[in-house]
Amino acid sequence: MRWMAAALLLAACTNESDRDPSAVCDNVGYAIASRTLSCTGDPEQANARYERLAAEIPCASTTVADLSFDCVRAVNAKTCSEVLALGDDLTAWIATSSSCPPLFAPGGAP
Amino acid sequence: MRRAARAPRLAAIAAAVALAALAAPAAAQGVPSVFCENGAPVLGTIPLQVMYGAFDRAAQVYGAVHLVEDRLLPHLRKGPSAFAFAYDTAGVLGAIDVPTCTGQSLRADLASGGMGLGYRWGPLSLYYAGTTTWLSFFEATMPSRILGSNGFPILGSLASPIAVFLPRVDFDEFSVSADFIVGAGLHLPFVDVLAGFVASRGLYAGIYQGQTRLFAGGALSDALSRLPYARFGVGDLDWLYGEGLVSVIGSTSLYAERVEYAALPEVSVAREDYGAAPAVLFSTWQAHFAQRRIAGGLFDVHVALAVSPAVELADATLSWRVVCLDDGPECAVPLIVTGGVMHKPTTWFYGTDGGYLPRAELQLGPRDVAGVTIGLNDPAVATTFPFARNAVFVRVMFSVGALTEAPTDDASEATPSE
Numbered sequence: 001m002r003w004m005a006a007a008l009l010l011a012a013c014t015n016e017s018d019r020d021p022s023a024v025c026d027n028v029g030y031a032i033a034s035r036t037l038s039c040t041g042d043p044e045q046a047n048a049r050y051e052r053l054a055a056e057i058p059c060a061s062t063t064v065a066d067l068s069f070d071c072v073r074a075v076n077a078k079t080c081s082e083v084l085a086l087g088d089d090l091t092a093w094i095a096t097s098s099s100c101p102p103l104f105a106p107g108g109a110p
Numbered sequence: 111m112r113r114a115a116r117a118p119r120l121a122a123i124a125a126a127v128a129l130a131a132l133a134a135p136a137a138a139q140g141v142p143s144v145f146c147e148n149g150a151p152v153l154g155t156i157p158l159q160v161m162y163g164a165f166d167r168a169a170q171v172y173g174a175v176h177l178v179e180d181r182l183l184p185h186l187r188k189g190p191s192a193f194a195f196a197y198d199t200a201g202v203l204g205a206i207d208v209p210t211c212t213g214q215s216l217r218a219d220l221a222s223g224g225m226g227l228g229y230r231w232g233p234l235s236l237y238y239a240g241t242t243t244w245l246s247f248f249e250a251t252m253p254s255r256i257l258g259s260n261g262f263p264i265l266g267s268l269a270s271p272i273a274v275f276l277p278r279v280d281f282d283e284f285s286v287s288a289d290f291i292v293g294a295g296l297h298l299p300f301v302d303v304l305a306g307f308v309a310s311r312g313l314y315a316g317i318y319q320g321q322t323r324l325f326a327g328g329a330l331s332d333a334l335s336r337l338p339y340a341r342f343g344v345g346d347l348d349w350l351y352g353e354g355l356v357s358v359i360g361s362t363s364l365y366a367e368r369v370e371y372a373a374l375p376e377v378s379v380a381r382e383d384y385g386a387a388p389a390v391l392f393s394t395w396q397a398h399f400a401q402r403r404i405a406g407g408l409f410d411v412h413v414a415l416a417v418s419p420a421v422e423l424a425d426a427t428l429s430w431r432v433v434c435l436d437d438g439p440e441c442a443v444p445l446i447v448t449g450g451v452m453h454k455p456t457t458w459f460y461g462t463d464g465g466y467l468p469r470a471e472l473q474l475g476p477r478d479v480a481g482v483t484i485g486l487n488d489p490a491v492a493t494t495f496p497f498a499r500n501a502v503f504v505r506v507m508f509s510v511g512a513l514t515e516a517p518t519d520d521a522s523e524a525t526p527s528e
Contacts, residue, residue, distance in 0.1 A: 020215075023209055023215065024209070026461075027155050027156060027157075027209070027461070029458065030155075030156035030157070030458060030459065030460075030461040031156055033458040033459035034156050034159075034459045034460070036459065037459040043419075043457070043459065046458065046459040047456050047457070047458045047459065050458035050459070051458065069152045069154065069155065069209065072154060072155055072156075073154040076154060076156070076159075
């Protein structure tokens with residue numbers, strides 16, 4: 001019976017699950033690292049920027065709405081001249097799009 | 111869930127893909143629609159872009175070349191008149207976790223593989239291998255996903271010659287890329303030389319020395335400007351040890367391998383232009399040591415050391431043949447358990463962390479012949495699709511080949527390379 005129950009559980013298991021609201025902040029960090037790598041070619045610097053964002057700027061997102069990914073798209077659309085100008089200033093990265101600060105401000109959400 | 115109701119139609123859709131691709135290539139090449147109401151992936155996220163980049167640019171070469179090197183050529187080297195047929199598919203369940211427009215996360219499945227065949231007439235052989243790679247965002251149950259991820263590539267490989275004209279097809283809930291390699295081999299008494307054309311704009315060349323088991327092979331891509339894959343070394347040192355020692359310590363393989371992973375985390379590039387756009391490259395060189403058939407075939411050991419971009423242990427496994435499920439002296443149906451670790455580089459720019467990951471495999475059937483393998487963390491998959499860490503994979507493979515005429519001299523060479 002246990003095997004049958006396990007088989008039924010496996011059969012019912014799908015590949016969709018509820019998303020953690022903090023996933024959008026992670027994706028902003030991925031975008032910063034990605035643009036850094038694309039424009040500098042330095043994987044260590046790219047990784048370091050993601051890790052600093054995760055460690056130093058708390059995520060305040062409470063939403064799983066699609067609109068929250070506007071910040072990800074905005075960061076990912078930065079040109080290389082913008083990326084080089086923003087450098088290691090993560091606060092400046094977040095401030096460059098109106099869709100970003102609510103994700104990282106205390107209690108904020110778009 | 112509107113999408114859940116579509117799952118039972120997977121097989122029918124898969125069967126229709128080849129026909130649809132042939133019948134309506136112009137419509138199929140369009141950019142995927144933004145279908146948030148259907149719970150589709152949010153476009154513009156890094157994991158999705160990297161998956162598309164790898165999907166378009168990297169996966170094809172390895173699949174087609176692997177089929178030729180590891181599945182067809184060992185049979186074609188057997189003698190002056192031989193044939194070979196093989197299929198090899200791998201489904202990676204939950205290869206990527208992408209946010210969807212309905213506020214959920216969807217773990218998309220990756221399926222790759224295909225079929226190949228070859229024939230040898232005297233010193234000349236011809237071979238062909240067709241592969242497809244599938245990225246599926248269907249919401250489906252686990253059995254459907256396992257069945258689909260190993261069935262789609264076989265169906266798709268039948269239509270792989272269209273890869274010259276239509277390398278990728280996008281539908282709302284899945285994408286398919288097709289590729290093939292076609293080539294010829296020259297089998298001389300002391301050396302086998304191979305050359306091939308890979309439809310994804312690459313050239314393949316390989317050489318194998320039967321007595322020493324020395325081999326080298328590589329693929330050139332993007333107008334010969336990239337070397338996405340290269341491997342060279344010695345495939346089997348049993349000739350050095352002698353039969354008595356080999357039955358105790360097994361046989362040694364030593365080789366170096368380069369794999370270049372091309373991603374494209376550029377939101378400004380339209381999906382249909384990915385293939386032509388400059389890519390961010392991430393390449394690695396590794397040194398491999400493998401000791402096979404230790405203690406009469408009970409154990410295998412494999413260690414890989416990354417030497418570039420950083421020196422570190424990349425992969426280490428121990429395989430144990432737990433039991434033979436048949437009564438024959440050759441152990442035709444072994445059950446093999448593999449455990450170990452693999453190292454994945456930290457790549458936050460691709461949306462993934464790094465570190466050492468556990469490896470586990472349960473394999474039914476002999477290596478390189480036929481079998482089903484269920485496993486966790488395949489280094490080959492993790493190299494090409496670095497976000498597919500801690501993803502379960504199911505691999506089904508079958509390889510058959512034989513002499514069509516009895517050899518008239520001792521020119522045959524049966525030992526497969528690594």
